Amino acid sequence: MKLNLRIGLALASALALSACVSPDVVTKTQVGxxxxxxxxxxVQLNQLEDIRExxxxGKSMSGENIAAALLFWPAVIGNHSNAKQALEAANExxxxxVALxxxxxxKL
Structure with a gap:
């Protein structure tokens, strides 16, 4: 019984962590x-759109975020924080x- 409980907890943890969204946080300027x-x-502007999406x-109340909240609530805080940072960086x-x-x- 304890083995089944441990396996269940391990699977639930893996599910919660897989639900985490971790978009890339880009730098404002880059060498070159x-x-x-x-x-x-x-091409880079198009990639930024993917990062924004x-x-x-990560900021929405998607099924993945709700599942993460139920199974491992700190993941929601991490998702939201990382998503906010990634969105701000992508905008910068x-x-x-665009200026370049x-x-x-x-002609874009």
Missing amino acids: DAKLTCTEIE EAKK RHEVL AERKRC
């Missing part, structure tokens, strides 16, 4: 920004890339 081509700028999942990076695109007269 000045050398980016218009195409590379556009992932971050929004977006501003840098304008300087290079890119």
